[in-house]
Amino acid sequence: MSDTRVVGAVxxxxxxxxxxxGEIVGDEGLNIIGHSICSSKGIxxxxxxxxxxASDCVHATIMQAEENAKSRIDEVYLAQTGSHxxxxxxxxxxxxxxxxxxxxxxxxxxxxQDAKRRKLPQKRTFIHHIQNPFAxxxxxxxxxLSHEARQLQVGYWSVHGDSSKVSDSLRxxxxxxxxxxxxxxxxIASGVVLLEDSEKESGALVVDLGGGTTDYVLYQNGYIVxxxxxxxxxxxxxxxxxxxxxxxxxxxxxxxxxxxxAYYQSSDREEKVWLIGDLTIGDREYPLAAITKIIEARVSExxxxxxxxxxxxxxxxxxxxxxxxxxxxxxxQLAGIDECARRTxxxxxxxxxxxxxxxxxxxxxxxxxxxxxxxxxxxxxxxxQRSTKPxxxxxxxxxxxxxx
Amino acid sequence: METSTDSLLSTSNAGDELKIKxxxxxxxxxxxxxxxxxxxxxxxGRVQLAAINTDAQALSNSPIAEKLVIGRSVTRGLGTxxxxxxxxxxxxxxxxxxxxxxxxxxxxxLxxxxxxGTGSxxxxxxxxxxxxxxxxxxxxxxxxxxxxxxxxKRIAEDSVGELRQLVHGLIPLPNDVLLQEGExxxxxxxxxxxxxxxxxxxxxxxxxxLLKTGLINQDISSVRSVFNxxxxxxxxxxxxxxxxxxxxxxxxxxxxxxxxxxxxxxxQLDRLLxxxxxxxxxxIAKVNEIMSMVSKRFNSRDDIVFGAVIDxxxxxxxxxxVLGKVGIDDSRPVAPTAAAPQTAPVxxxxxxxxxxxxxxxxxxxxxxxxxxxxxxxxxxxxxxEEFLFVDTNAQRGYFDKTDRNLYxxxxxxxxxxxxxxxxxxxxx
Numbered sequence: 053m054s055d056t057r058v059v060g061a062v063x064x065x066x067x068x069x070x071x072x073x074g075e076i077v078g079d080e081g082l083n084i085i086g087h088s089i090c091s092s093k094g095i096x097x098x099x100x101x102x103x104x105x106a107s108d109c110v111h112a113t114i115m116q117a118e119e120n121a122k123s124r125i126d127e128v129y130l131a132q133t134g135s136h137x138x139x140x141x142x143x144x145x146x147x148x149x150x151x152x153x154x155x156x157x158x159x160x161x162x163x164x165q166d167a168k169r170r171k172l173p174q175k176r177t178f179i180h181h182i183q184n185p186f187a188x189x190x191x192x193x194x195x196x197l198s199h200e201a202r203q204l205q206v207g208y209w210s211v212h213g214d215s216s217k218v219s220d221s222l223r224x225x226x227x228x229x230x231x232x233x234x235x236x237x238x239x240i241a242s243g244v245v246l247l248e249d250s251e252k253e254s255g256a257l258v259v260d261l262g263g264g265t266t267d268y269v270l271y272q273n274g275y276i277v278x279x280x281x282x283x284x285x286x287x288x289x290x291x292x293x294x295x296x297x298x299x300x301x302x303x304x305x306x307x308x309x310x311x312x313x314a315y316y317q318s319s320d321r322e323e324k325v326w327l328i329g330d331l332t333i334g335d336r337e338y339p340l341a342a343i344t345k346i347i348e349a350r351v352s353e354x355x356x357x358x359x360x361x362x363x364x365x366x367x368x369x370x371x372x373x374x375x376x377x378x379x380x381x382x383x384x385q386l387a388g389i390d391e392c393a394r395r396t397x398x399x400x401x402x403x404x405x406x407x408x409x410x411x412x413x414x415x416x417x418x419x420x421x422x423x424x425x426x427x428x429x430x431x432x433x434x435x436x437q438r439s440t441k442p443x444x445x446x447x448x449x450x451x452x453x454x455x456x
Numbered sequence: 457m458e459t460s461t462d463s464l465l466s467t468s469n470a471g472d473e474l475k476i477k478x479x480x481x482x483x484x485x486x487x488x489x490x491x492x493x494x495x496x497x498x499x500x501g502r503v504q505l506a507a508i509n510t511d512a513q514a515l516s517n518s519p520i521a522e523k524l525v526i527g528r529s530v531t532r533g534l535g536t537x538x539x540x541x542x543x544x545x546x547x548x549x550x551x552x553x554x555x556x557x558x559x560x561x562x563x564x565x566l567x568x569x570x571x572x573g574t575g576s577x578x579x580x581x582x583x584x585x586x587x588x589x590x591x592x593x594x595x596x597x598x599x600x601x602x603x604x605x606x607x608x609k610r611i612a613e614d615s616v617g618e619l620r621q622l623v624h625g626l627i628p629l630p631n632d633v634l635l636q637e638g639e640x641x642x643x644x645x646x647x648x649x650x651x652x653x654x655x656x657x658x659x660x661x662x663x664x665x666l667l668k669t670g671l672i673n674q675d676i677s678s679v680r681s682v683f684n685x686x687x688x689x690x691x692x693x694x695x696x697x698x699x700x701x702x703x704x705x706x707x708x709x710x711x712x713x714x715x716x717x718x719x720x721x722x723x724q725l726d727r728l729l730x731x732x733x734x735x736x737x738x739x740i741a742k743v744n745e746i747m748s749m750v751s752k753r754f755n756s757r758d759d760i761v762f763g764a765v766i767d768x769x770x771x772x773x774x775x776x777x778v779l780g781k782v783g784i785d786d787s788r789p790v791a792p793t794a795a796a797p798q799t800a801p802v803x804x805x806x807x808x809x810x811x812x813x814x815x816x817x818x819x820x821x822x823x824x825x826x827x828x829x830x831x832x833x834x835x836x837x838x839x840x841e842e843f844l845f846v847d848t849n850a851q852r853g854y855f856d857k858t859d860r861n862l863y864x865x866x867x868x869x870x871x872x873x874x875x876x877x878x879x880x881x882x883x884x
Contacts, residue, residue, distance in 0.1 A: 097855070097858055099858070135859070135861065282863075282868075284861070288868070291854045291855070292872065292873060294854075296636070296880045298712040298713075298882065336708075338882055339882070341881070342880045342881060345873065345880055346878075349872040
């Protein structure tokens with residue numbers, strides 16, 4: 053028993069709350085022992101706007117998962133999303149201290165500290181400091197230890213969020229008397245399980261299209277170089293359809309799932325679709341073109357925004373994103389979404405089939421973030437034991453945030 | 457230039473007759489009023505048209521009888537060049553003349569296009585002046601297209617925020633939404649004309665309900681009962697059909713009216729005025745059918761005021777116009793400067809056929825169905841609304857109580873196709 057802990061991976065999404073229970077036995081690895089998904093309440097665009105409603109449904113989902121696993125959660129890994137998340141790239145610089153110019157542990161620590169010294173405005177909290185390559189006198193290296201150089205630099209992609217929004221989500225978990233061991237932003241969690249190491253190396257963009265937000269992470273040369281959140285998701289597509297077709301949300305949702313396609317083609321003008329389809333009173337016929345035009349406008353806009361954000365950061369270099377775009381998240385099930393991504397990004401695009409090393413029922417796009425959380429729960433432990441790890445992603449957060 | 461005079465034609469028929477004045481403000485407002493076809497109502501002199509602008513040249517081209525150039529001392533009659541400050545100064549300088557133009561009427565309908573210099577700023581001044589007369593004030597405001605730029609949009613939004621607190625009912629007509637109505641290749645110019653047509657329908661319907669004799673008559677107090685408080689949001693929609701199964705078609709046309717579909721609005725309606733204009737063959741049975749369909753659709757039978765008017769010159773045709781208010785809980789009592797409409801409590805009981813006991817209650821007399829909107833509001837919302845409040849709010853619908861989603865000055869919560877002006881044809 054001593055070496056076994058049960059980790060709960062919790063993703064509080066706009067559409068649904070996902071909880072996965074993983075049993076971590078020493079260094080042996082991870083067994084997924086329970087899972088549960090419930091519809092979300094009190095959450096819009098990835099942010100909790102009704103704490104009570106959100107708490108209730110998160111607690112219910114957690115309990116359901118515990119029941120499913122016949123086990124209790126020891127600690128929680130929590131996903132974070134929402135437009136309040138922002139990132140910056142910071143470079144830390146230090147002069148190698150020893151007279152022989154050999155880089156020692158202390159220099160590395162110094163450079164890391166320097167990169168992270170940047171103060172945040174009030175009410176902002178760091179969530180991740182993601183390490184990028186070191187550079188010795190300007191030359192990138194993976195591990196600088198014992199090399200000779202005068203100057204050591206290290207880059208960090210730092211993600212921070214609105215303190216009150218972050219603590220809202222922590223409060224939900226605390227409310228059921230569980231401790232949050234760490235928080236990981238959704239895009240990183242999805243990315244880590246969906247990409248092979250080789251893909252991270254040659255460059256890939258993972259886009260997680262959720263209900264209220266679209267989270268993305270860009271890998272280049274094996275490192276996370278940028279993450280971002282566009283606070284637009286499947287809910288917006290439904291809302292656009294509801295307004296454009298002048299139907300209720302429920303019907304709009306049905307149109308989206310049943311007839312939706314992420315790009316418009318001229319033959320859609322001729323094709324008609326029925327609102328209800330059983331010839332009852334109140335049924336109406338709509339041109340498919342209306343549906344596909346509305347969806348195309350929205351989806352291509354989401355992709356365009358991501359592309360613009362990458363361009364702004366000078367990271368939109370197709371050659372460095374050789375593996376193209378990998379789509380996941382509930383809205384990635386929309387027909388033709390890969391084609392729309394291909395057209396907008398001008399990159400290869402595919403819908404992820406999910407990680408193949410898990411049970412088939414967990415390969416769906418809905419689970420990738422939670423699986424990523426479990427991955428970090430496992431590798432985070434390795435991190436502590438071995439002390440060096442190329443993607444030292446985890447930073448302990450508990451205690452950093454005051455919940456009062 | 458010389459034809460525009462500061463004088464106004466004397467308002468002729470005095471007495472107890474109901475008087476309505478439609479006031480066009482600024483270039484767009486004047487154009488809309490120019491285009492109004494009031495049929496016989498105008499001739500009878502019971503609906504008076506007036507126009508106010510800073511641009512004397514533009515105003516001189518208008519066929520409207522009562523015209524007022526404001527701010528000659530500020531702009532020398534040359535317009536504001538889109539500057540709100542100048543428009544404000546112009547209107548402030550001529551408060552007295554505006555008061556004179558407005559005169560003493562029962563219902564004032566302001567028609568204004570927001571985003572420019574004159575309409576956006578003068579509207580609040582005119583509304584303030586009008587409020588002092590104790591008249592019921594409704595405003596039809598056209599909102600600029602997204603492609604007209606962030607600046608115009610911001611001006612319009614600010615202005616809507618202010619104006620909403622001053623008038624009893626503010627009906628927003630976002631051009632982005634109206635564009636959806638025209639044919640697939642509607643040009644922008646036509647789109648402006650479309651806005652005018654919508655305003656025309658609304659004004660006509662409102663005048664008809666009040667002035668024409670019909671199957672079910674409504675008077676000004678029933679209109680007041682719907683719009684008895686300033687603030688809050690209003691909705692407006694129309695549907696019409698001719699020939700065939702015109703009742704069914706007109707209802708369908710109404711239900712797909714884009715102005716009623718800026719989010720799940722209809723289920724959140726608080727009070728509604730429904731007017732039906734039909735031809736000679738419109739019997740009470742058909743009216744009943746329409747009424748039950750409409751109340752079913754808007755979920756609030758108790759809060760609907762119905763009117764039905766027969767147009768003797770037509771047959772096999774139907775026009776339905778819906779005007780109403782949502783989020784009554786948000787609205788504040790009549791603006792402090794305004795003389796409180798003393799008729800309000802009485803008219804409530806008349807208009808809504810409510811138990812007089814309930815009507816005497818100080819709070820708005822409706823708790824029968826609670827809209828989703830009011831349930832969500834535990835926090836005092838009034839101040840928040842002032843903050844968040846912008847008129848495209850009407851389009852926020854589902855995303856109502858969330859942070860705005862601004863990216864490059866566009867609100868991403870507003871449907872992309874609307875912001876980009878992509879026309880969606882939904883009629884097969």
